[in-house]
Amino acid sequence: MTRAMTDPLYDKTGGEPELVALEAALGDFAHRAPLRELPPRRSRRPAPVVAAVIAAAALAALAVIVVGRRGDPGCQVAGAGFAFAVDGAPARCAGSPAERGTLPVGAWLETAGAATADVRIADIGHLTVFGDSRIRLIDTGAAGHRLELARGRIAARVTAPPRLFVVDTPVASAVDLGCAYELAVEPDGRTRLRVTSGAVSLEAHGVAAYAPMDTEVLAAPGRGPGTPVALTASAALRDAVARFDAGDRSAVAAIVVAAGPGDTATLWNLLARTDGEDRAAVFARLDALTPVPADISADAIRAGDREAIARWRDALVGRWMCAGCFGKSKR
Amino acid sequence: MDVREATVEQLVIAARDGQRAAFAALYERFHRVVHALALARVAACDAGDVVQDVFADAWHKLPRLRDPAAFPGWIAAIARHRAIDAARRRPVLDAAADLAIDPPPRLEAAAALRAIRALPDTYRETLIMRLVEGLSGPEIAAHTGMSPDSVRVHLHRGMKLLRERLGEGGER
Numbered sequence: 001m002t003r004a005m006t007d008p009l010y011d012k013t014g015g016e017p018e019l020v021a022l023e024a025a026l027g028d029f030a031h032r033a034p035l036r037e038l039p040p041r042r043s044r045r046p047a048p049v050v051a052a053v054i055a056a057a058a059l060a061a062l063a064v065i066v067v068g069r070r071g072d073p074g075c076q077v078a079g080a081g082f083a084f085a086v087d088g089a090p091a092r093c094a095g096s097p098a099e100r101g102t103l104p105v106g107a108w109l110e111t112a113g114a115a116t117a118d119v120r121i122a123d124i125g126h127l128t129v130f131g132d133s134r135i136r137l138i139d140t141g142a143a144g145h146r147l148e149l150a151r152g153r154i155a156a157r158v159t160a161p162p163r164l165f166v167v168d169t170p171v172a173s174a175v176d177l178g179c180a181y182e183l184a185v186e187p188d189g190r191t192r193l194r195v196t197s198g199a200v201s202l203e204a205h206g207v208a209a210y211a212p213m214d215t216e217v218l219a220a221p222g223r224g225p226g227t228p229v230a231l232t233a234s235a236a237l238r239d240a241v242a243r244f245d246a247g248d249r250s251a252v253a254a255i256v257v258a259a260g261p262g263d264t265a266t267l268w269n270l271l272a273r274t275d276g277e278d279r280a281a282v283f284a285r286l287d288a289l290t291p292v293p294a295d296i297s298a299d300a301i302r303a304g305d306r307e308a309i310a311r312w313r314d315a316l317v318g319r320w321m322c323a324g325c326f327g328k329s330k331r
Numbered sequence: 332m333d334v335r336e337a338t339v340e341q342l343v344i345a346a347r348d349g350q351r352a353a354f355a356a357l358y359e360r361f362h363r364v365v366h367a368l369a370l371a372r373v374a375a376c377d378a379g380d381v382v383q384d385v386f387a388d389a390w391h392k393l394p395r396l397r398d399p400a401a402f403p404g405w406i407a408a409i410a411r412h413r414a415i416d417a418a419r420r421r422p423v424l425d426a427a428a429d430l431a432i433d434p435p436p437r438l439e440a441a442a443a444l445r446a447i448r449a450l451p452d453t454y455r456e457t458l459i460m461r462l463v464e465g466l467s468g469p470e471i472a473a474h475t476g477m478s479p480d481s482v483r484v485h486l487h488r489g490m491k492l493l494r495e496r497l498g499e500g501g502e503r
Contacts (some may be wrong), residue, residue, distance in 0.1 A: 009461070009490055010468035018494075026443055026463045028436030029375050029429075038351060038390050039450045124420065125380070156473040159377045160420050179376040197376055297431050318438075321348035 075101035075109075082119050082127075082137055082145075089115035089131065108136045111152070121145055121165060134227035138168065153184040157197075172204040172219035186249075191219040194231070198321070207273075209314065212320035215265050218245070227269050230262045237263055244270075252278040255284045262288055265320055271301060271309050277302060290316060344397035346390075358386055361406055363464035363472045368410040370463060371455045372418040373447060375429040375436070377467070381417050385410045403476045446496045447489075454489030461486055 006013040074095030075081075081104040084093070091098055094107040103109050103119065109129065113119050117129040122145055129135055133152020139145065148168045156163045157180040165176040170189030174181065179198035185191050193202050194216040202209045202217050204224035209217045217228040226245035229238055240254035252274060259267055267286040274282055283292075283302050292298050293315045300308035332345060332393045334356035345353035362382055369381035386471075388409055396405055436444075447455050447462070460466045460475075468486060471478045 007468075007483070009486050012465075012467040022443060022462055023465065025437055026442040026447075026459075028434075028440045029370060029378075029444060029463045030371075030465060031363055031379065031382060033379055033382070034356055035360075035362070035386060038387065039353065055454065157380065159373075159380055159417055 018293055021140055021314050063279060070094050074101060075107060080140065081105060081107075082116050082121060082140065084109060084119040084129075086111065086117045087116055089113060091115050103135075103137050105137050105139060108134055109151075110134045111322065121156070121158060122144075124160035125164060128155040132145075149183060149185050151185050151187060153182065155182045155196075156180065163201075169219070171223075173222050175201040175203055177201055189221045193217050193219070199317075209269055210265070212265050212317065215320075220245075225287065227273065229266050232262050233266070234260070236260055237266070241266060244273075245298075249278065252281060255267070255283050259285055259289070263288055268313055268316060272304070277306060290319065291316075337401055341401040343396065343402045347393050347396065347399070354386075354390060357402070357406075361403070361474060362386070364403075364471075365406060365410040366435050366459060367459040367466075368407060368456055369414040369417070370444070371452070371459050372411075372414040375441075375444070375455060377417055378414075380465070381410070381413050385413050388413070403474055407475060441499065443493075446493055449496060450489055450492050453485055454492060457482060457485040458489040458493065 005010065008019055010018050017220050038159045042193055075084075075096065077097050077166040081102040083100075083102050084098075085100040086098065089112040091107075091112060092110045093101055093103060098109075099296075109119070110119060111129050111133045113131040115131050117133075119127040119129060119135075121127055122140055124145070127135075127147075130153040133154065134150040135152075135154065136146055136150070137146075144164045144166065146166045146168065150170065154167070156165070156167070156176065158178060160176070160178070162177040163175050167174045167183055169183065169185045169191040173190050174183050174191075174193055177199040181193060181195045181200045183191065183193050191202075193200060193211055195211045195213050197213055198210045202211060202225040204219060207224045209219075209225035209228050211217045211228040214231050215228040216231060217226055219225040223245065227241050229241050233241075236256060237258035237260075240251045240258055243251035244255060252270070255266070255270065264286060267282055267289070270282045271279060271286070280302050283298070286292075287298070292301065292312055296311050296315070297305070298307055301312060333354070334342060334345075334352055336346070337353070337356065339357070339360065342353045342357050346357055365385050366378055366382050369378040369385075370494060374379060380385070385406065389406055392409075396402065429436070429444055444459075444463070447458050449455075450458065457471060457477075460471045466474070468482045469479060470479065472482045475482075477485075
């Protein structure tokens, strides 16, 4: 069979405009990340030591039973829990010094100032626990995984269906909707969520803040989750949102004035937190920035219909997740 | 051993013995193929994690790989398995998950990727290696164990289907 002299699709020669355009666009997805640090390789046990291993496992199991009876679960034995490895400084797991092991249900992992702990969240993701942090595994299983962050800071990256991974803080719960976020808890319990990819729902007292990529939200003691703001939000908008979250309903007018194309996530969240004329004003500003789709009733949204508001969010998600598609400030 | 000049077989043997530099060189040669196999099945924001999981898994299992020449097919099998598992946990439901990467891709890129994902397995994997990862046909053949003729056929048949899909749906 005689082939053409060049085959741009196969050889990457020549330059068919259609092919070049496709390559240029799809190249956005090309993989460029370096290899992450490799863990120590698991050694294969030679046959002569099998008996010793079994004996060690039995001793370890006995230790778990003894420790368990004292109400102090150990962290050195593989079992139900999250595997972890600590770097940089000491850490304590279940009250004992630990460099690596398994964080069992009920046990606390505490990191010192310069320590970072890499925690594997079952088979769905990773958690980095930064220094001066305290976390506890509350539950793990097929139905979901739940941690408590009492103080400090974590970064989570999760690949799982929405709502399968939850982190409780003293004032709210961060419910993963996928993919990555940072969560920090100050000594007084004040919680700051910053979403770096995907979306997270910060929930408490029956209130949920939907925080998409490149937004952050605060939750204060006694108040629950505040209103998400874009990382690029202006000082005027942040100030107005802080006043609104503190209970000053008159701040809605200032929010509406200060809100720009990058603040649609803030406005959308306010639809469920306002009523009457305030909601109408929020709706009008959001509709001016990103018109409500024709198949969603504007009246229903003004009336606070939760389903209609949720459908508008679904229509906005593509824009929120794609900051660069609309220019840096047009989210 | 100069890992830049070494053959895949030489790198596998060295990595099997615990040489991390050799394993890193294998990563450099194969991470794009593994990413393509993942991206064919999971959202862009998850595909990078699948790649890292595949290579972490491979690092542990490599001592059990008896035939170093089988590495391309072996790593691809791990990648498909991991990607299918990840897709089962979180299927690609909408474009948002493809857009949630840093830096974010263009909307038309996400639309084209969706159209490729709708193609049969064989075509979408090969097309993603070519159009997303920028591998040439001969490179795809060398890194997957497919024959050059098979790669050429898959690329052209896949591209024909892709043109039809993009034309029909106005995805671009």
